[in-house]
Amino acid sequence: MTELLNLKVEANIDALEDIERNANYTVNVDTASLRSYIAKTQQTIAETDKGQHYSEKLRKNLAAAQRLLAMVHEADGSNATAHLRERWEQADTGRLYGQGYSLQCMTQEVRHAALGVCHKYDFKACAFALMAGLAHSIDPTLKLGATLDYITNRAKIRERIATQTGISVALVKVIFTALGFGAELKNNTHNAIRGALAKAARMQHDSEERLDREIYNNLGAVEFARLVGNDTFGYIYGELHQINATILKYFDGDYFEIGGNAYNATHPKTGKKRNSRQKLAFVYQAMESSAMLQFAELAEQEPLLTTHDCIYFKQKLSDDQIKYISWALQQRFRYLCFEHEKIYPITTQVHYGSRFTDEIKADRQHKEVIAQQEQIAINHASSKRWVMQMTKKALTDAEYEEQRREQFMRDVGIAEYNVGNTDDEVTELCEATEEQ
Numbered sequence: 001m002t003e004l005l006n007l008k009v010e011a012n013i014d015a016l017e018d019i020e021r022n023a024n025y026t027v028n029v030d031t032a033s034l035r036s037y038i039a040k041t042q043q044t045i046a047e048t049d050k051g052q053h054y055s056e057k058l059r060k061n062l063a064a065a066q067r068l069l070a071m072v073h074e075a076d077g078s079n080a081t082a083h084l085r086e087r088w089e090q091a092d093t094g095r096l097y098g099q100g101y102s103l104q105c106m107t108q109e110v111r112h113a114a115l116g117v118c119h120k121y122d123f124k125a126c127a128f129a130l131m132a133g134l135a136h137s138i139d140p141t142l143k144l145g146a147t148l149d150y151i152t153n154r155a156k157i158r159e160r161i162a163t164q165t166g167i168s169v170a171l172v173k174v175i176f177t178a179l180g181f182g183a184e185l186k187n188n189t190h191n192a193i194r195g196a197l198a199k200a201a202r203m204q205h206d207s208e209e210r211l212d213r214e215i216y217n218n219l220g221a222v223e224f225a226r227l228v229g230n231d232t233f234g235y236i237y238g239e240l241h242q243i244n245a246t247i248l249k250y251f252d253g254d255y256f257e258i259g260g261n262a263y264n265a266t267h268p269k270t271g272k273k274r275n276s277r278q279k280l281a282f283v284y285q286a287m288e289s290s291a292m293l294q295f296a297e298l299a300e301q302e303p304l305l306t307t308h309d310c311i312y313f314k315q316k317l318s319d320d321q322i323k324y325i326s327w328a329l330q331q332r333f334r335y336l337c338f339e340h341e342k343i344y345p346i347t348t349q350v351h352y353g354s355r356f357t358d359e360i361k362a363d364r365q366h367k368e369v370i371a372q373q374e375q376i377a378i379n380h381a382s383s384k385r386w387v388m389q390m391t392k393k394a395l396t397d398a399e400y401e402e403q404r405r406e407q408f409m410r411d412v413g414i415a416e417y418n419v420g421n422t423d424d425e426v427t428e429l430c431e432a433t434e435e436q
Contacts, residue, residue, distance in 0.1 A: 023085035030116025036351035037113030094289030122310040127180030133334035146235035165226040259290030
């Protein structure tokens with residue numbers, strides 16, 4: 001056992017050294033945030049009573065965070081802040097994949113801890129939006145109401161399906177992600193959707209309790225039947241089949257290009273011919289990488305990190321930027337939208353307050369500006385009143401009243417009125433105006 005553990009440690013060290021030697025990308029990290037996350041996770045592990053699976057997840061996240069912290073490089077001549085050196089590879093779809101211990105591959109909790117307080121822009125139901133937009137551009141007669149409703153209201157629809165089927169919201173989200181990648185509905189535990197349901201059902205059982213093989217193999221079958229019989233899910237699934245069939249019919253050849261990324265019927269890594277699902281995956285990923293690249297260019301800000309369907313920035317984009325980016329993206333990708341989330345990493349209570357430093361500073365500056373503007377307005381009003389008072393005192397009462405009467409006549413639109421007209425002349429002019 002000791003020899004096996006030593007081999008595993010050596011393998012990890014070799015992997016880390018390989019990344020360092022072949023690094024071609026840097027990611028800025030917040031070491032204070034990462035250390036605080038490690039401390040908080042250690043504290044939670046010691047105090048939690050949520051069960052084995054939760055504790056196991058925490059330990060895996062803790063190990064990943066500690067490994068990342070060990071890989072951090074302090075600021076140097078090539079980078080002004082602490083950073084990670086990573087090795088990224090680009091697929092023929094244009095997608096960038098972080099290799100090894102890349103932040104892109106980490107769980108959200110660890111990734112956010114490393115990035116610190118930042119802003120995340122996430123494409124909404126990305127696969128559904130991109131593929132539905134492409135299918136509609138090919139065949140505008142397609143009826144895709146359920147899919148478009150899901151793109152706009154996916155959270156509510158997931159909750160509805162979860163309530164109706166007894167499947168957790170988190171698992172429904174996993175199922176829709178699998179659908180977006182072309183998963184079929186097959187009552188087979190090797191199938192992505194059926195397998196996810198089975199795995200979730202098994203996690204409800206005590207791992208030390210041995211189940212009969214037939215019972216074990218049928219775990220998740222009841223939930224799968226409820227899912228298949230759900231009308232809301234069925235409408236979306238049916239439309240997705242129409243979308244995929246339309247796209248495959250249009251791209252029926254072995255060679256085509258999307259966003260400058262050329263499709264080859266032979267997969268460059270495996271050397272095998274791509275099947276229809278792999279062709280659909282190429283189409284989706286090529287559009288996705290093209291949209292992500294366009295987003296990053298329009299933002300005019302260096303991203304902290306890009307994943308496959310979201311992008312992180314240190315500073316929040318302005319409202320004008322968001323409007324323009326949304327408009328520009330939808331010129332090419334009809335139904336593609338994105339949403340913003342400010343990221344606050346998990347942290348200790350001691351570090352908690354510092355997460356809001358930027359907001360507190362911005363709020364203080366905003367209040368100072370408002371106070372300055374109010375003072376300017378008060379000074380302006382005081383000056384105006386002083387001038388009016390001085391002007392009034394410089395005139396006799398009769399002159400002042402005459403001036404007010406002249407201004408009144410101008411305001412009511414009697415253009416013929418001239419300074420010096422008598423009261424009788426003014427009355428005649430008013431009567432003449434009314435008759436007209």
